[in-house]
Amino acid sequence: MKKQNKTIAAVIIEPIVQGAAGMLMQPPGFLKKVRKLCAKYDCLMIADEVATGFGRTGKMFACEHEDVSPDIMTVAKSITGGYLSLAATLTTDEIYNAFCDDYNAQKTFFHGHTYTGNPLACAVAIENLKLYKKERILEKLQPKIKFLENGLKKFEVLKSVCDIRQKGFMVGIELGPYDWKEKIGVKVCMKAREKGVILRPLGNVIVLMPPLAISKKELRQLLGVTYWAIASALHSL
Numbered sequence: 001m002k003k004q005n006k007t008i009a010a011v012i013i014e015p016i017v018q019g020a021a022g023m024l025m026q027p028p029g030f031l032k033k034v035r036k037l038c039a040k041y042d043c044l045m046i047a048d049e050v051a052t053g054f055g056r057t058g059k060m061f062a063c064e065h066e067d068v069s070p071d072i073m074t075v076a077k078s079i080t081g082g083y084l085s086l087a088a089t090l091t092t093d094e095i096y097n098a099f100c101d102d103y104n105a106q107k108t109f110f111h112g113h114t115y116t117g118n119p120l121a122c123a124v125a126i127e128n129l130k131l132y133k134k135e136r137i138l139e140k141l142q143p144k145i146k147f148l149e150n151g152l153k154k155f156e157v158l159k160s161v162c163d164i165r166q167k168g169f170m171v172g173i174e175l176g177p178y179d180w181k182e183k184i185g186v187k188v189c190m191k192a193r194e195k196g197v198i199l200r201p202l203g204n205v206i207v208l209m210p211p212l213a214i215s216k217k218e219l220r221q222l223l224g225v226t227y228w229a230i231a232s233a234l235h236s237l
């Protein structure tokens with residue numbers, strides 16, 4: 001960044017957890033340092049909170065774990081609790097104001113999507129956010145995160161499990177080493193389906209992303225079936 005900052009407009013980052021890459025966790029302090037470097041070299045910092053936003057990592061936004069405030073934040077998925085498709089791009093007043101001027105100055109943000117601001121999706125999002133308050137979703141989530149963390153410890157005894165990564169309700173159980181051609185992740189997920197649990201792998205990583213409203217009983221079932229699926233697919237139980 002020191003050498004090339006003149007040609008860098010912005011840094012875009014998934015804060016704290018890289019989801020689709022396989023639930024990869026950033027080392028503590030990393031995000032804060034990125035924020036500092038962006039400020040130092042006058043680059044915009046864009047936080048992609050599409051996956052991490054709205055409580056997924058245990059706080060409303062993942063950036064809060066490191067007290068970071070990005071210049072631009074993208075959100076989607078959980079803004080409607082996943083019930084309707086909606087996305088939003090949030091910016092600082094400074095950036096917003098850059099698009100405000102006399103009509104003749106032509107500073108309009110000339111970009112839009114067909115369904116931008118879809119009223120039905122927005123209504124669902126507003127109701128969803130009201131539920132976060134009313135049901136104290138984030139508060140009730142904390143003991144469930146601990147419960148999940150404790151339940152995952154049991155997986156350490158499985159020889160096929162080489163790494164367990166968790167931040168809040170984002171979990172990656174990595175199996176290996178296996179060649180990706182062995183389709184280990186797919187095999188484990190197909191096993192879990194036999195017991196009514198639908199999981200999705202990312203290569204050799206088994207992903208757990210339970211809904212925030214899940215009960216402890218259901219979490220226990222999720223953990224139990226996942227453990228069983230790994231054990232029976234790979235340890236010929």
Ligand SMILES: *Cc1c(COP(=O)(O)O)cnc(C)c1O
Nearest residue numbers: 014019020048049050051076087
């Ligand atoms: C799902 C996801 C996206 C995809 O967003 P679209 O609006 O569907 O393009 C982007 N970023 C992250 C981190 C995601 O998890």
